[in-house]
Amino acid sequence: MKTLSILIVVCAVCTLASCKKFLDKEPKKSLVILRTLADLQGILDDYENIINEPYSMEMSADDYYITTADFLALNGEENRRVYIWELSYLFGSGAATEWYFSYQHIYRANTVLEVIEGIQRTPSNASEWDNLKGQAYFLRARALLGVINTWTSAYDPRSSSTDLGVPIRLGTDLNVPSTRSTLEESYRQVIADLKEAIPLLQQNPLHVFRSSKPAALGLLARVYLFMGQYDKCLEYADSYLKIKNTLIDYNTLNPATNYPIQEFNSEVAYACAMPTPQALGISRGKVDTVLFRTYQNGDLRKTIFFRDNKNGTYGFRGSYQGSLYLFSGIATDEIFLMRAESHARLGNLDAATDDLNTLLKSRWSKSQAFIPVSIKNKDEMLSMILLERRKELLFRGLRWPELKRLNRDGANILVSRNVNNRIYTLKPNDLRYALPIPEGIIGLTGMQQNPR
Numbered sequence: 001m002k003t004l005s006i007l008i009v010v011c012a013v014c015t016l017a018s019c020k021k022f023l024d025k026e027p028k029k030s031l032v033i034l035r036t037l038a039d040l041q042g043i044l045d046d047y048e049n050i051i052n053e054p055y056s057m058e059m060s061a062d063d064y065y066i067t068t069a070d071f072l073a074l075n076g077e078e079n080r081r082v083y084i085w086e087l088s089y090l091f092g093s094g095a096a097t098e099w100y101f102s103y104q105h106i107y108r109a110n111t112v113l114e115v116i117e118g119i120q121r122t123p124s125n126a127s128e129w130d131n132l133k134g135q136a137y138f139l140r141a142r143a144l145l146g147v148i149n150t151w152t153s154a155y156d157p158r159s160s161s162t163d164l165g166v167p168i169r170l171g172t173d174l175n176v177p178s179t180r181s182t183l184e185e186s187y188r189q190v191i192a193d194l195k196e197a198i199p200l201l202q203q204n205p206l207h208v209f210r211s212s213k214p215a216a217l218g219l220l221a222r223v224y225l226f227m228g229q230y231d232k233c234l235e236y237a238d239s240y241l242k243i244k245n246t247l248i249d250y251n252t253l254n255p256a257t258n259y260p261i262q263e264f265n266s267e268v269a270y271a272c273a274m275p276t277p278q279a280l281g282i283s284r285g286k287v288d289t290v291l292f293r294t295y296q297n298g299d300l301r302k303t304i305f306f307r308d309n310k311n312g313t314y315g316f317r318g319s320y321q322g323s324l325y326l327f328s329g330i331a332t333d334e335i336f337l338m339r340a341e342s343h344a345r346l347g348n349l350d351a352a353t354d355d356l357n358t359l360l361k362s363r364w365s366k367s368q369a370f371i372p373v374s375i376k377n378k379d380e381m382l383s384m385i386l387l388e389r390r391k392e393l394l395f396r397g398l399r400w401p402e403l404k405r406l407n408r409d410g411a412n413i414l415v416s417r418n419v420n421n422r423i424y425t426l427k428p429n430d431l432r433y434a435l436p437i438p439e440g441i442i443g444l445t446g447m448q449q450n451p452r
Contacts, residue, residue: 034115037128043108044135047209050105053142053328054098054150055274056082056090056435057400062415063390064285064316071279071419079278082435084417084424087452091438098150099438103169105143110172112136127202134200138211141193142219142272144168148186149397151450153434154404155227160184164434164450178445187227194220203243208264208271208329214244215270218330221338226401228409234342240335244269247332247362250300260304263322270330273321274397282324286313287394294391298368301391316395328397333359337389344381352381356388363392404433 034040044050059082066083074080078092091097113136121129147166156163165186167178181189197216205212221236246266253260264271279285287306292314295302305318320327340355357372364370375381386406390399407413407428415426426432434450442449 040112040132051272052101053146053274055277057150058397059277059279061399063288063394063399066279066284068420070284074278083279085426085432088436097438102143102147106140106169109136109140130200131202134197135211137193137197138216141190145190149401150435151437152183154408180447190223208268211270214240215330218269218335225338226405230342230345233338237335237339250304250363251366253304255303259317259322261320267332272329273325274328276324287316298365300365301363326395333392341385349381
């Protein structure tokens, strides 16, 4: 398996360009022979390599800030450039970029999808065979969506057929050049893969680092939320909650521990994470002051999610990874909020209220009476739900695409940074919401760079 991992790493880099441009010759596939379903499951169970998702979008979002001193102390000019939304050169010159490991995941998935067709599906292995194929489709969809969220603009049905999407790699042929699809094509590929995955996946996986039917339903609901197709978001969120609807009672958590929320907890349907950006390290990233003040006394998230820095600022410790790593997987709290928002946007205010109260009650201290939300105005209900999305789902890789979709719909959210008394601003619908593709990738492939 070590040799296999090395081969996948090399081949994934090659998918970024014609193989002849990157290596003198194609790696010998004879180095590894994949013969069994167990071999393929081994590729998908390489958790330490598969866990990672792009994190620069989280570093670009507005749930935190850093001081000027910490800004100047960041290692690498690219980290400072990401923080202040510079136009270019955000990812350094090395091959091991966020773009690279995203397409490494896609290469793994494509390898499984190709090899499994050569393994006979029989009555005795049908369940395992189907589940493996479903896991591969899910991984490809998950990785492609991460690329979309980081390197494209918001989905807008009025322009998606011409807006720039991302390269869609559907095979392991290293000689096929990478070209950019349209944004419509990119989203349609994610949707197609998830719809292929859902009937194949198991409802109850062996472990939540393996994908499952509820995980695919939840991810598809997220896709439709980003696209603004709330009827479909509601459909898939509802299907998820019919299978998995457990919420953690935050009264059972211990706020005295460093990371009060356990990894692989009962809310998690699928575990993956972002490496913690340097700017969000324990001693640097401070939670946005205005955001912190929205948590009321009695809301246990105020003590569970945040670390008191003893200087009037707070750090984040509420990751569902149970560590400094930032959880970006699928969990039930997000699904309740997606269903609530979809209900509200479709005018089902009673149903939206029920979902919101179900979640909030599980976050409220038993020492204080919980007062249920009761809002009869659609706009007020939506505002409440969107605020709770931000309070519940911070540092999960969701805020950046959230800003895109909300500004697309007219929210007019202006984001700013203060560094050394200089104010940097990111206007609504700014072209910089699509981060620049690493310049090394543009040089290798000749693909069009995102406009600035």
